[in-house]
Amino acid sequence: MTQINWDEYKTYKKQSAKDDNFIILLDFIRSYYNTTNEAHIYDILVDDELSQMMLDKRDIKTPEDLEKYLYTSAM
Secondary structure (H helix, E strand, C coil): CCCCCHHHHHHHHHHCCCCCHHHHHHHHHHHHCCCCCHHHHHHHHHCCHHHHHHHHHCCCCCHHHHHHHHHHHCC
16 A cells, blocks of 8 residues: 655645645645545545544545545635
8 A cells, every 4th residue: 555755745745835734635645646546545545644634624534525525625
C-alpha cells in the first residue's frame, strides 16, 4: 500500500496558495503519486491515521463520497 510521504507534503504545502489542508493533501497525492483515480486516492488516505481523521471530519466514508467531495469543492 502507498503511504503518504509527509515530509514531501510539507514541502509541497509551502508552495501552495490554498488554505484547506485537505485540498492541499489531495492535490499533493494527485501530483506526487501521479494518480487521479478517486478509489486509489481514497485507499491512500484511509490507510493513514492523520488523513483518516481528515476524512472523518468531512464525513467521507467511501471512494464515492470522496468523488462527490472533489466535485463539490471544485465548483
